[in-house]
Amino acid sequence: MKLNIQDTFNKELPADKILENSRRQVLDACFSFVTPKKTANPKLIHVSKEMLEAIGLTSENATSEDFLKVFTGNKVLENTHPYAMCYGGHQFGNWAGQLGDGRAINLTEVVHNNKCWAIQLKGSGETPYSRTADGLAVLRSSVREYLCSEAMFHLGVPTTRALSLSLSGNDVLRDVMYNGNPAYEKGAIVSRLAPSFIRFGNFEILAARKQHLILQQLADYTIKHFYPKITSEGKQKHLDFLTEARNRTIDMIIHWQRVGFVHGVMNTDNMSILGLTIDYGPYGWLEGYDLGWTPNTTDNQHKRYRYGNQSHIGLWNLFKLANALYPLIEEVEPLQKILDEYADIYEAKHHQMMKSKIGLFIEDKSDKELIGRLEETLQLTETDMTIFFRNLSYITSEDNFDTAFKKIEDAFYVLDEVEEEIKIHWKDWLNRYLKRLQQETFYDQERKQKMDSVNPKYVLRNYMAQLAIDDADKGDYKLIDELYQLLKKPYSEQPEHEKWFAKRPEWARHKVGCSMLSCSS
Ligand code: AMP
Ligand code: MG
Numbered sequence: 001m002k003l004n005i006q007d008t009f010n011k012e013l014p015a016d017k018i019l020e021n022s023r024r025q026v027l028d029a030c031f032s033f034v035t036p037k038k039t040a041n042p043k044l045i046h047v048s049k050e051m052l053e054a055i056g057l058t059s060e061n062a063t064s065e066d067f068l069k070v071f072t073g074n075k076v077l078e079n080t081h082p083y084a085m086c087y088g089g090h091q092f093g094n095w096a097g098q099l100g101d102g103r104a105i106n107l108t109e110v111v112h113n114n115k116c117w118a119i120q121l122k123g124s125g126e127t128p129y130s131r132t133a134d135g136l137a138v139l140r141s142s143v144r145e146y147l148c149s150e151a152m153f154h155l156g157v158p159t160t161r162a163l164s165l166s167l168s169g170n171d172v173l174r175d176v177m178y179n180g181n182p183a184y185e186k187g188a189i190v191s192r193l194a195p196s197f198i199r200f201g202n203f204e205i206l207a208a209r210k211q212h213l214i215l216q217q218l219a220d221y222t223i224k225h226f227y228p229k230i231t232s233e234g235k236q237k238h239l240d241f242l243t244e245a246r247n248r249t250i251d252m253i254i255h256w257q258r259v260g261f262v263h264g265v266m267n268t269d270n271m272s273i274l275g276l277t278i279d280y281g282p283y284g285w286l287e288g289y290d291l292g293w294t295p296n297t298t299d300n301q302h303k304r305y306r307y308g309n310q311s312h313i314g315l316w317n318l319f320k321l322a323n324a325l326y327p328l329i330e331e332v333e334p335l336q337k338i339l340d341e342y343a344d345i346y347e348a349k350h351h352q353m354m355k356s357k358i359g360l361f362i363e364d365k366s367d368k369e370l371i372g373r374l375e376e377t378l379q380l381t382e383t384d385m386t387i388f389f390r391n392l393s394y395i396t397s398e399d400n401f402d403t404a405f406k407k408i409e410d411a412f413y414v415l416d417e418v419e420e421e422i423k424i425h426w427k428d429w430l431n432r433y434l435k436r437l438q439q440e441t442f443y444d445q446e447r448k449q450k451m452d453s454v455n456p457k458y459v460l461r462n463y464m465a466q467l468a469i470d471d472a473d474k475g476d477y478k479l480i481d482e483l484y485q486l487l488k489k490p491y492s493e494q495p496e497h498e499k500w501f502a503k504r505p506e507w508a509r510h511k512v513g514c515s516m517l518s519c520s521s
Contacts, residue, residue, distance in 0.1 A: 003059045003077065003110045009023070009196070010083050010106075011117070012221055014214055025098055030080050030202065030209065030218055031083040036073025036105050037135070039187070041169025042066050045477050046484065048150060051163040051193060055119070056112035062164070071191045072103065072166045073124035082109035084127035085197065089269025093305055094296050099269045100129025100206055103137060106197065116225070118196050123168070123189045130137045136172045140469045140513065142188035143480060145280040147468065150485055151487035152277055158248070158253040160194040160278040165480070178518060182379025186473065196226055200321045201269035207324035216328055226274055229459065238328045242338050246318050248275025250342065252348050253314045257307075258357065259456055260286035260385045264296040265519065266305050266313045268320050283519035285459050287504045288382035288413060291375070295462065296437070297380070297516045315342045356454045358391050359447040362439060370432055377429045380422045382413035384503050386408065387460055393451035395430075396444040397437055404430045413503060416432030456490040457501050462515060463508035464500060 009031065016032035018024075026032055047062045061067055076082060084101035093101075106128065107119045108127035120146065123137025142165055143319050152159040168187035175182040198218075206215040223230050223241050227284065230240045252275045255261065259387045263270070264282040271276040284295025291308025299305050305313060329335060330510060353362070354371045388411035395404045405426060419428065460483065468479040486497050508514035 001057065001064060001066050003108070004056060004112055005077070005079060005108050006111045006116065007080065007109050008116075008225060009085075009109065010081055011222070012490055013217060015083070018128075019405065021126065022128060023126070025208070026086045026100070028214065029086055030206075030214065031085045031106075032128045033081055033083050034105055034125075035076060036082060036107075036121055036186055036299055037407070038074050039072055039124075039168035039189070039303055040171055042068055042072035042074055042189075043167045043169065045165045045167060045188075046073075046146065046471065046480050047164045048162060048484075051161055054112065054115070054161075055110050055117055055163070055193070056515065068166070070107070071121070071164045072168060072189050073076075073121050076091070077108060079098055082107050085202060086205060087199050087269055087486070088127065089199070089201035089267050090204070090317070091267040092299070093316075094358075095208070096267075096269075097208070098129065099131075099201060100205075101127055102133055103112060103135040104197070107191075113518070115308055115405070116195055117193045119163070120192050120194075120197055121189055122192060123187065132363065134172065136168070136170070136187050137176055137189065139167065139188040139269065139472055140173050141281065142190045143469050144465050145192070145471055146190050146281045147465060147487065148283065148460050149277070149488065152259075152261070154488050155255070155456055155459070155490050156257050156274055157261070157277060158252050160192050160197070160272070163191040165190055169309075175517060177516075185216065185504060194272070194278070196222070196274060197278065198211065198226075198273045198325070199269050199278070200271040200273060200317055201267075201275070201322040202389060204268060205326060206321060210231075210327075212327045215234075219325065221330060222273055235329045235331070235334075236276060238283050238325055239338065240333050242318075242322055242325055242335065243277065244341075245273055246338055246342060247313050247319060247345070250346050250349060251275060251310075252352050253310050254275060254346070256310055258353050258454060260284065260289070261296055261457060261459075262293065262305070262307045262308070264294060264305055264517065266310065266317065266502075268490065269315045271317050271321075273496075281519055284462050284515075286385045287461065289375075289378040289385040289388065291379065294367070294518045295515070305453070311346050314346075316362055318342065357451065358392060358433070359438065359442075359451040360440065361442060361447075361450075364436065364439060366432075366436070370436060371508040373429055373432070380425055380491045381417040384411045384413065386456065386461075387411040387503065389455035390452070390457050391502070393448040393455065395437070397434075398444075399434060401427050401430050401434070402436060411503075416487055452459035453491055458490045458497065460487060461500075461504060462513070462517075463504050466513040468507070469513065480486040490499045515518065 013030040016029040124136035146165040170187040171184040172187040270279040282296040294306040394407045
C-alpha cells in the first residue's frame with residue numbers, strides 16, 4: 001500500500017509540547033500528537049472504491065491486512081505522526097471553551113492527482129480533548145456518517161467524504177436517549193477524508209486565549225493551502241478570507257435547503273472553514289416539509305437548529321468567526337460589512353435555488369410570492385418534500401388543476417386531509433403555477449430534465465439508515481451496500497429501487513433513530 005504522504009498541518013503549525021495522552025487544556029498549540037487505540041478485533045464492513053482511487057489506492061489494496069490495520073488505528077503508517085486538533089466552539093449559543101478532536105484522530109495527509117486529502121479516523125480512542133468521554137464511536141452513528149457523507153457528495157452538496165467503515169471489535173457503553181438506560185453497543189471506526197478538517201472553532205479557541213500569533217499562523221496556513229485564490233496581503237487578506245468562508249457557508253446551506261437536509265448540531269465546532277458539511281451526528285432528512293423540524297432531541301425545546309433556521313445560524317456562526325478573526329484585522333466596520341451582505345446574498349441564491357426546483361428559468365416579479373405561497377401550502381398537511389418536488393416535474397403545460405393535482409398527490413401523507421380548505425390552497429397555487437409555466441420557454445421535457453437534476457429521487461431517509469443499522473447490528477451488511485450504491489445516483493430513476501421512493505412508513509414516525517436522534521454517538 002503506497003500513499004503519497006505530504007503532511008502540512010502537523011509540520012507547519014505549532015504542536016502541543018506535552019506528548020502524554022491525558023485530558024487537559026492544551027495551550028500554545030493547534031494540535032496534539034496522539035496514537036490511535038488498538039482494537040480487539042477489527043473488521044472491515046465497507047470501503048469506498050471511489051475514495052480509494054481518490055487517494056491512489058486500488059480495491060485490491062483494501063483487502064490487505066495492512067489496510068485494515070491502518071484504517072482502524074491498529075498500525076501507524078511509516079513517516080506519519082497522527083494528531084488530534086485543538087478547537088473550541090459555541091454550542092447551542094454558548095461559548096464552551098476547549099473542545100477539540102475528542103474522538104477523531106488525523107492520520108496523515110496525502111496528495112493524489114493534485115488533490116490533497118487529510119485522513120481522519122473517527123472513533124479510535126481518547127485524546128487530550130476527550131474530556132469525560134471515551135473517544136469511541138458506535139456502529140449506528142458510524143453507519144450514518146459513512147452513508148450520509150457519500151450520499152451528500154453525490155447530491156452535489158459540499159461535504160467531507162468517507163473511505164471505510166469498520167467494526168473495532170470492542171463494545172461501547174451508550175445511553176442513547178439520555179434516560180439512565182445505558183447499554184453496550186458495537187464499536188466502529190469510520191475513516192473520513194477532506195482537504196482539511198479545520199473548523200470555525202479552531203480559530204475561536206486561539207482568539208479566546210489571545211494567542212494572536214498562532215491565530216495568524218493558522219489563518220495564513222488555511223489561506224495558503226485552501227484559499228489559494230486569495231492574493232491580497234495584510235488585513236485585506238484576512239477580510240477576503242472571511243468573505244470566502246461566508247460565501248462557501250452560504251452555498252453549503254443553500255444545498256442543504258435544496259435537498260431537505262437538517263444538520264442538527266450547527267455548533268461552531270461543527271462548521272468547516274471550507275464550507276463542507278462535517279460531523280454527521282443527529283442529522284436528519286425532511287420527510288414532511290416543515291420549516292420547524294429538527295431531528296435532534298437534544299434541541300427539542302428551542303429547535304435552534306431546525307430546517308428553517310439553518311441560514312440564520314450560518315450567519316450567527318460567521319459572527320463568531322468574524323470575532324475570532326478580529327485581532328488580525330482590528331477594524332469592526334469591514335468585518336461588519338461582510339456579515340451585513342450575508343442576508344442579501346443568501347436571499348438571492350435561495351430564490352434561484354427554489355426557482356430551479358419548480359422549473360422556472362425566466363424572471364417574473366411574481367416568483368417570490370409564488371415560492372412563498374408554495375412554502376406555506378406545503379406545510380398545511382404533512383407533505384413529503386422529496387416526492388413532491390420530484391413529481392412536480394411531471395406537470396406539463398397541458399395540465400389543468402385536476403390532472404396536475406393527481407401528479408403530486410402521492411406526496412401527501414394523508415390524502416383525505418387534503419380537502420376543502422387545504423385543497424383550495426393547492427388549487428390556488430397550482431393554478432398560479434400552471435399559468436406561470438406558460439411564460440417559460442423550455443419544452444416540458446427539457447424543464448423536467450432540469451428539475452430532475454436538482455430534485456433528488458432518492459435521499460437517505462432517516463428510516464432507511466436505521467434499517468441498515470438494524471441489519472448491520474446482526475452482522476448483515478447487504479443493506480449498507482445497497483443504499484450506498486443507490487445513493488450514488490440520487491437523481492437517476494433507478495426503477496429497480498423504486499421501493500425507496502416512498503413516504504416514510506408509519507412505524508418509523510416515532511421510532512428512536514428514525515425521527516428522534518440524540519448526540520450520544
Ligand atoms: P459533537 O457534538 O459530536 O460535535 O462533539 C462535540 C465535542 O465532544 C467534540 O469535541 C467531540 O470531539 C467531543 N466528543 C463527542 N463524542 C465524544 C466521545 N465519544 N469521546 C470523546 N469526545 C467526544
Ligand atoms: Mg463535532
